[in-house]
Amino acid sequence: MNASSLAPVTENTPGGKSGRSRRPRKGNSVLAQGEPSIWGTGGALVVAITMIVGLLVLVLIQGAVTFWPMDLVRIRTVDGKVYLGEVTREETYRPEAEVFTSLPPRERDRAREAVQQAAGVARRRLLRTGNYDLTGFHHQWVSDFQIAEESKPEWGLVVERLTWGNFYGTPTAFLLDGKEVASDPDDIWAQFVNHHDAVAERFSRSVDLNRHGIGALSRKQNAALLARKQAEISYGKSSSEYAVADKQFAEVESACKEEDARIKSEINTLNKENDRFQLRLVTADGQEKILPLADIVRAYPANRLSFGDEVGIYFSRWAEFLTQRPRQANTEGGVLPAIWGTVAMTLLMSLVVVPFGVLAALYLREYAKSGPIISVVRIAINNLAGVPSIVFGVFGMGFFCYLVGKFIDGGPQHIQVAPMPPAWWWLAMLAVVLVGAAAFLVGLIGARDRAKESRFGRYLGRFAVALWLLSLAPVVYVVVHTPYFSGFYEANLPSPTFGTGGVLWASLTLALLTVPVVIVATEESLAAVPNSMREGSYACGASKWQTIRRIVLPRALPGIMTGMILAMARGAGEVAPIMLVGAVKLAPELPVDGVFPYLHPSRSFMHLGFHIYDLGFQSLNSEAARPMVYTTTLLLIGIVALLNVMAVWLRSRLRRRYLVSQF
Amino acid sequence: MTVSHPASAALESRPTPLLPMPQQPANPRLLDHPGSEESRLEKIARGQSAPAHVHAEIAQTDPVLRITSFSLWYGKKQALFDVSLCIPRGKVTALIGPSGCGKSTLLRSVNRLNDLIDTVRVRGEMQLNDDPIYRPSVDVIELRKRMGMVFQKPNPFPMSIYENVVYPLRIDGERDRRALHEVCERSLRGAALWDEVKDRLHESGLALSGGQQQRLCIARAIAGDPEVLLLDEPCSALDPIATSKIEDLLQELKGNYSVLIVTHNMQQAARTSDFTAFMYLGHVIEYGPTGTMFTNPHLRETNDYITGRFG
Numbered sequence: 001m002n003a004s005s006l007a008p009v010t011e012n013t014p015g016g017k018s019g020r021s022r023r024p025r026k027g028n029s030v031l032a033q034g035e036p037s038i039w040g041t042g043g044a045l046v047v048a049i050t051m052i053v054g055l056l057v058l059v060l061i062q063g064a065v066t067f068w069p070m071d072l073v074r075i076r077t078v079d080g081k082v083y084l085g086e087v088t089r090e091e092t093y094r095p096e097a098e099v100f101t102s103l104p105p106r107e108r109d110r111a112r113e114a115v116q117q118a119a120g121v122a123r124r125r126l127l128r129t130g131n132y133d134l135t136g137f138h139h140q141w142v143s144d145f146q147i148a149e150e151s152k153p154e155w156g157l158v159v160e161r162l163t164w165g166n167f168y169g170t171p172t173a174f175l176l177d178g179k180e181v182a183s184d185p186d187d188i189w190a191q192f193v194n195h196h197d198a199v200a201e202r203f204s205r206s207v208d209l210n211r212h213g214i215g216a217l218s219r220k221q222n223a224a225l226l227a228r229k230q231a232e233i234s235y236g237k238s239s240s241e242y243a244v245a246d247k248q249f250a251e252v253e254s255a256c257k258e259e260d261a262r263i264k265s266e267i268n269t270l271n272k273e274n275d276r277f278q279l280r281l282v283t284a285d286g287q288e289k290i291l292p293l294a295d296i297v298r299a300y301p302a303n304r305l306s307f308g309d310e311v312g313i314y315f316s317r318w319a320e321f322l323t324q325r326p327r328q329a330n331t332e333g334g335v336l337p338a339i340w341g342t343v344a345m346t347l348l349m350s351l352v353v354v355p356f357g358v359l360a361a362l363y364l365r366e367y368a369k370s371g372p373i374i375s376v377v378r379i380a381i382n383n384l385a386g387v388p389s390i391v392f393g394v395f396g397m398g399f400f401c402y403l404v405g406k407f408i409d410g411g412p413q414h415i416q417v418a419p420m421p422p423a424w425w426w427l428a429m430l431a432v433v434l435v436g437a438a439a440f441l442v443g444l445i446g447a448r449d450r451a452k453e454s455r456f457g458r459y460l461g462r463f464a465v466a467l468w469l470l471s472l473a474p475v476v477y478v479v480v481h482t483p484y485f486s487g488f489y490e491a492n493l494p495s496p497t498f499g500t501g502g503v504l505w506a507s508l509t510l511a512l513l514t515v516p517v518v519i520v521a522t523e524e525s526l527a528a529v530p531n532s533m534r535e536g537s538y539a540c541g542a543s544k545w546q547t548i549r550r551i552v553l554p555r556a557l558p559g560i561m562t563g564m565i566l567a568m569a570r571g572a573g574e575v576a577p578i579m580l581v582g583a584v585k586l587a588p589e590l591p592v593d594g595v596f597p598y599l600h601p602s603r604s605f606m607h608l609g610f611h612i613y614d615l616g617f618q619s620l621n622s623e624a625a626r627p628m629v630y631t632t633t634l635l636l637i638g639i640v641a642l643l644n645v646m647a648v649w650l651r652s653r654l655r656r657r658y659l660v661s662q663f
Numbered sequence: 664m665t666v667s668h669p670a671s672a673a674l675e676s677r678p679t680p681l682l683p684m685p686q687q688p689a690n691p692r693l694l695d696h697p698g699s700e701e702s703r704l705e706k707i708a709r710g711q712s713a714p715a716h717v718h719a720e721i722a723q724t725d726p727v728l729r730i731t732s733f734s735l736w737y738g739k740k741q742a743l744f745d746v747s748l749c750i751p752r753g754k755v756t757a758l759i760g761p762s763g764c765g766k767s768t769l770l771r772s773v774n775r776l777n778d779l780i781d782t783v784r785v786r787g788e789m790q791l792n793d794d795p796i797y798r799p800s801v802d803v804i805e806l807r808k809r810m811g812m813v814f815q816k817p818n819p820f821p822m823s824i825y826e827n828v829v830y831p832l833r834i835d836g837e838r839d840r841r842a843l844h845e846v847c848e849r850s851l852r853g854a855a856l857w858d859e860v861k862d863r864l865h866e867s868g869l870a871l872s873g874g875q876q877q878r879l880c881i882a883r884a885i886a887g888d889p890e891v892l893l894l895d896e897p898c899s900a901l902d903p904i905a906t907s908k909i910e911d912l913l914q915e916l917k918g919n920y921s922v923l924i925v926t927h928n929m930q931q932a933a934r935t936s937d938f939t940a941f942m943y944l945g946h947v948i949e950y951g952p953t954g955t956m957f958t959n960p961h962l963r964e965t966n967d968y969i970t971g972r973f974g
């Protein structure tokens with residue numbers, strides 16, 4: 001196959017017979033050997049793949065096991081404490097000498113000896129003991145040498161609560177209206193299973209009523225209040241408009257009050273019904289605790305579960321994770337708002353970045369004549385991809401939120417710009433319009449083929465561009481200094497609407513961040529369109545734009561899709577910039593929902609990447625958050641992969657349509 | 664540079680003498696004096712100019728395309744030198760000459776495709792039916808619509824066979840499906856492709872074989888009903904059967920269309936064309952009726968080239 005096997009053949013045929021002497025060939029150059037290069041290139045690939053696969057496998061395993069229900073262990077330590085909890089982690093460590101001194105004297109020597117026998121290494125396990133409301137801690141390390149007795153209590157119950165985190169204990173009674181109706185664990189469990197679904201159903205109904213019913217009322221009230229305030233700003237407090245708005249507000253308020261009372265009483269009935277059911281448990285160290293059923297999200301006797309039960313709990317936890325809102329400072333519950341926010345932001349970003357990037361690339365590749373300026377532009381674009389993403393965040397915050405956003409909110413005054421006097425403003429406006437019209441006309445004349453032939457015509461084109469640029473700055477100036485605009489959300493001030501982070505600003509910031517990716521990918525795919533196709537189109541009498549639209553773009557579409565995929569993957573995973581322009585720890589409302597106008601570009605949003613950061617580094621209970629970090633990472637990777645797969649599928653469909661023959 | 668050894672280039676492209684030449688060259692006047700005067704080709708190769716030898720018959724024709732002392736530069740390099748040709752109306756005119764002599768360049772100048780190359784500069788004038796081609800006032804797009812062009816390499820568009828053929832009509836905004844379909848069928852039949860593709864008109868044009876692609880391009884070129892058809896070695900990727908179909912097509916088109924065809928195949932030029940121009944290094948050497956050019960050329964250089972005895 002390779003040179004080494006060919007070498008002897010060369011030597012054996014000196015070519016004397018044919019009378020034509022052949023130049024003897026040296027077959028022993030190292031570079032002529034195939035193996036080293038295979039080893040080199042293959043090795044590099046293996047190293048790269050190992051790292052990537054390692055990371056993925058770690059995330060996959062850690063993320064996948066999080067929701068699996070563990071057994072409950074009950075441990076009595078030598079110093080008489082009792083713990084009941086799930087083993088979340090296990091490790092070996094070298095105990096310091098002081099560790100032993102805290103043990104009772106009788107056990108001290110035994111423990112020290114045991115550790116010494118194991119070469120000074122001891123095993124310890126992290127128990128998730130929960131019961132934070134009673135004990136003040138969530139987790140407890142237990143070393144093997146501390147253990148006096150270990151068992152798996154049959155009726156150890158894991159209770160996931162709405163507040164205070166998990167509870168671990170054994171049930172002692174089921175209370176109905178405060179009266180004990182069951183005291184045997186089997187009966188208690190039967191009662192719990194019997195009633196819990198109905199209670200949970202009632203609870204979610206009351207939450208829904210609260211969120212949607214009361215939410216809609218307060219929105220209505222807010223709108224009326226804003227209308228009144230707007231009337232006050234526009235016409236003054238003594239005007240008739242204000243009176244009308246005031247009357248309207250009073251009507252709305254009283255109507256809302258009635259409705260509010262009705263909904264509240266409905267919620268009350270639901271809650272009262274729920275309050276009848278309670279569960280009494282006793283902790284491992286003998287404290288009693290009564291839990292209302294409504295507070296319990298999920299409970300299960302961990303050591304009595306069959307494999308089927310475990311699978312059921314596993315998937316019900318995943319379902320909760322994917323479809324519910326977070327609770328317990330994000331460490332429990334679901335991440336639906338974060339999924340929603342990530343997807344909405346990424347799609348909004350693609351919507352902005354793809355057209356812009358493609359148009360820019362089209363100009364660079366199809367229209368611009370290559371020259372120093374274009375080279376500089378190209379280098380600048382490529383370098384834009386190397387700017388730290390936090391810089392984009394800072395820019396987005398300063399420009400979009402605090403300049404554009406505030407202008408939208410409150411007009412010129414709100415960004416500390418004094419509006420021009422109307423007369424001057426109209427004059428400036430006129431000048432700008434004139435310059436713009438001149439630029440348009442000159443451009444129109446210069447763009448005609450006839451004009452392009454002459455040097456004068458070419459200068460005309462440049463002159464038009466210069467005029468355009470010249471009118472651009474005054475346009476911005478005139479718009480910013482308008483005396484006739486005082487913001488769309490003036491009534492809402494000083495609380496900002498667009499003047500703070502939001503999903504729109506985050507999308508725009510990320511669009512800025514990813515536009516080089518799209519431009520570079522599009523340019524490459526445009527360059528790959530053979531020139532002969534363009535010439536064929538021109539020869540048919542097509543104009544430049546027709547050629548681009550009908551020949552170049554369809555042919556380049558798969559490449560453009562690749563650019564979009566890359567941009568989406570980059571944008572969806574980016575955390576640093578969006579921290580500054582709208583991602584929040586907990587968003588009360590989704591950026592896209594069923595309330596008109598469905599898309600709320602000014603709302604701040606939750607984001608999976610930011611959620612990971614928040615869980616991992618900002619969480620008070622970081623041990624509890626740790627598994628969620630992995631699960632959320634897994635989810636984010638999954639979503640990015642899903643978006644990619646969709647785009648790749650689309651691309652391959654397009655490719656098939658423009659199948660290239662091999663002849 | 665391909666033209667540094669014109670003789671060898673010409674030898675490579677010499678047609679294999681499978682068929683006998685239509686008639687053996689028999690102009691004793693030329694053969695009698697070998698090397699008696701300095702060859703025109705040597706003069707041209709040294710950078711001097713030599714006037715083209717144009718037969719008297721050309722002057723009697725009615726030209727559809729008139730090229731008047733046309734020169735073209737790619738940057739600093741001159742590719743065409745003072746080319747003057749009159750392409751007769753309703754006839755097939757063949758351009759022959761060794762590789763790199765500027766045949767394609769001349770063809771691309773006729774529909775101003777060379778405008779697309781930034782470095783190209785031109786001097787001289789061309790006229791299509793007395794309308795100037797190289798005037799600033801000319802609408803290049805309208806001009807190109809009056810011509811059809813087939814390129815040396817097949818260049819179908821990334822769309823269906825059907826859309827490929829009706830492309831010239833599409834860009835004119837034609838929407839009538841019946842008219843489109845009619846043009847599609849007529850053009851494909853004309854290009855001898857209809858029977859092969861009639862069942863898969865809506866498959867990608869890029870999925871055809873090389874020869875089929877070239878016939879698709881021919882169909883596209885005649886779909887726009889052009890005044891002049893510019894063919895740049897249209898048969899170089901075709902098998903003998905398709906080639907003869909294309910040659911038949913040329914015979915049919917003759918009369919209605921004026922055809923300017925570049926070919927390296929001497930038999931093809933002799934069979935299909937009415938007039939032949941021989942080019943060398945950007946110069947027209949001899950231009951006359953095909954019969955005379957192949958049987959009784961006035962210049963020895965032409966004779967050498969068409970018989971494959973170059974230089």
Ligand SMILES: Nc1ncnc2c1ncn2[C@@H]1O[C@H](COP(=O)(O)OP(=O)(O)OP(=O)(O)O)[C@@H](O)[C@H]1O
Binds near residue numbers: 742762763764780815
């Ligand atoms: N885009 C270009 N830029 C610079 N030089 C070019 C370009 N296209 C062609 N040339 C040069 O112009 C000369 C004529 O080329 P042309 O393609 O017209 O030759 P041709 O007669 O068509 O050859 P062939 O028979 O091989 O197709 C050649 O020397 C070639 O190198």
Ligand SMILES: [Mg+2]
Binds near residue numbers: 766767768815895
């Ligand atoms: Mg050519």
